Amino acid sequence: MRIQEQHLNDLNKSELSRHKNQYDFLSQDLTNQGVSVAEVINKLSNFQVAIPSWALGAGGTRFGRFSFAGEPATLEQKIEDVGIIHNLTQTAGAVSLHIPWDVPQDYKAVKELATEHKIKFDAVNSNTFQDQKEVKESYKYGSLSNTNSSVRDQAIAHNKEVIEIGKKLGANKLTVWLADGSSFPGQNNFQTALTHTQNSLISIYEDMPAHWKLFIEYKPYEPNFYSTVIQDWGTSFMLANGCGERAYTLVDLGHHLPNTNIEQIVSVLMLKGKLGGFHFNDSKYGDDDITVGSIKPYALFLIFNELVYGMKNNTNNPELSWMIDASHNIKDPLEDLIQSLEAIQEAYAKALIIDQISLKTAQDENDVVTCQEILQAAYRTDVRPLIREARLQSGGVLNPIQAYRKLSVRKNLITERGMRTIATEL
Ligand code: PSV
Ligand code: MN
Numbered sequence: 049m050r051i052q053e054q055h056l057n058d059l060n061k062s063e064l065s066r067h068k069n070q071y072d073f074l075s076q077d078l079t080n081q082g083v084s085v086a087e088v089i090n091k092l093s094n095f096q097v098a099i100p101s102w103a104l105g106a107g108g109t110r111f112g113r114f115s116f117a118g119e120p121a122t123l124e125q126k127i128e129d130v131g132i133i134h135n136l137t138q139t140a141g142a143v144s145l146h147i148p149w150d151v152p153q154d155y156k157a158v159k160e161l162a163t164e165h166k167i168k169f170d171a172v173n174s175n176t177f178q179d180q181k182e183v184k185e186s187y188k189y190g191s192l193s194n195t196n197s198s199v200r201d202q203a204i205a206h207n208k209e210v211i212e213i214g215k216k217l218g219a220n221k222l223t224v225w226l227a228d229g230s231s232f233p234g235q236n237n238f239q240t241a242l243t244h245t246q247n248s249l250i251s252i253y254e255d256m257p258a259h260w261k262l263f264i265e266y267k268p269y270e271p272n273f274y275s276t277v278i279q280d281w282g283t284s285f286m287l288a289n290g291c292g293e294r295a296y297t298l299v300d301l302g303h304h305l306p307n308t309n310i311e312q313i314v315s316v317l318m319l320k321g322k323l324g325g326f327h328f329n330d331s332k333y334g335d336d337d338i339t340v341g342s343i344k345p346y347a348l349f350l351i352f353n354e355l356v357y358g359m360k361n362n363t364n365n366p367e368l369s370w371m372i373d374a375s376h377n378i379k380d381p382l383e384d385l386i387q388s389l390e391a392i393q394e395a396y397a398k399a400l401i402i403d404q405i406s407l408k409t410a411q412d413e414n415d416v417v418t419c420q421e422i423l424q425a426a427y428r429t430d431v432r433p434l435i436r437e438a439r440l441q442s443g444g445v446l447n448p449i450q451a452y453r454k455l456s457v458r459k460n461l462i463t464e465r466g467m468r469t470i471a472t473e474l
Contacts (some may be wrong), residue, residue: 296324
């Protein structure tokens with residue numbers, strides 16, 4: 049389905065005067081407080097988040113999966129879906145592909161389609177957590193950490209193949225998430241598993257073109273429930289350092305034990321120049337992979353506070369790769385992704401209007417009350433008019449969810465693709 053520019057303009061027309069009133073009021077207020085509204089709008093417009101190719105269909109749990117009608121069945125259709133989200137929000141200008149689920153049949157055609165939708169190829173993701181058809185070795189007992197060198201070699205070769213595919217698409221990052229670990233005490237020798245993992249990652253790293261980056265995810269548990277080889281940010285950081293300059297830690301918000309202070313992790317990694325990428329989602333209990341900002345919006349804001357600080361002050365940290373990594377079990381995946389994008393933009397905008405100078409003074413004077421007042425003043429500001437204005441200036445719609453519904457996008461996708469298509473997912 050292609051959304052016509054005229055449709056977007058028509059939708060905006062009916063909302064425009066209300067938006068203008070709200071925007072003028074907020075922008076005047078922020079200007080009086082010394083905020084450069086134009087700069088904030090500019091930063092919001094430039095902020096692009098990659099959509100994971102595995103999140104465009106219905107997700108599932110180990111108990112079941114309830115398909116969503118009109119799901120994209122091919123890579124081309126996935127790119128079209130990202131195109132729809134990007135068209136409406138102007139915030140989703142990239143897609144993150146998972147191999148072997150998304151191997152292009154015709155590279156030229158896929159690249160052309162992505163360009164048509166103004167979509168770039170962000171990090172490519174390898175998959176050594178499932179056994180693919182016709183492979184010799186099984187990942188049942190791990191991949192890059194496996195005790196058996198043939199299994200490790202196969203997993204390394206797969207990652208190298210993913211790099212080759214990424215190269216052909218113009219991507220320049222590889223994300224590795226391992227399911228490796230152990231289910232029972234005594235099953236693994238921790239030191240052997242970590243050493244194998246480091247050596248395997250070095251072999252992959254050395255195969256990357258000179259301008260590529262390697263992102264290493266960590267996760268404390270699942271699918272292994274006793275230990276995971278890359279359990280936390282410290283382990284990922286250590287492995288990244290062991291690989292070299294262009295290897296970085298990737299923070300996935302859901303990959304922490306309850307109540308972990310994620311903003312502090314973000315801050316330390318940026319100080320060391322080793323934060324490479326980000327997977328946004330939200331959770332109540334574990335790696336719940338639900339809509340960004342749906343459970344802990346204040347924590348997300350505090351994380352963005354550190355990101356904004358780091359992007360300004362830690363010039364040794366490279367430009368970050370922003371991605372969503374969520375699963376949509378009951379909501380329309382495209383609507384869910386739009387909600388996530390809005391929550392990300394909102395947290396970013398709120399962090400951008402924090403009075404950093406007064407905060408620094410209050411911190412230096414140990415004025416704890418003022419520190420909290422400053423953070424919460426920004427958090428309590430309704431910044432949505434800024435986000436709408438950024439979208440409007442970039443050619444998007446003022447209200448993407450409403451537009452999605454008014455344009456009957458899902459109905460159109462069902463007509464085009466049918467009720468029973470199934471997308472690859474996690
Ligand atoms: C599994 O936990 C996971 O959600 C990781 O976060 C990866 O990034 C993603 O799957 C894709 O492999
Ligand atoms: Mn992830």
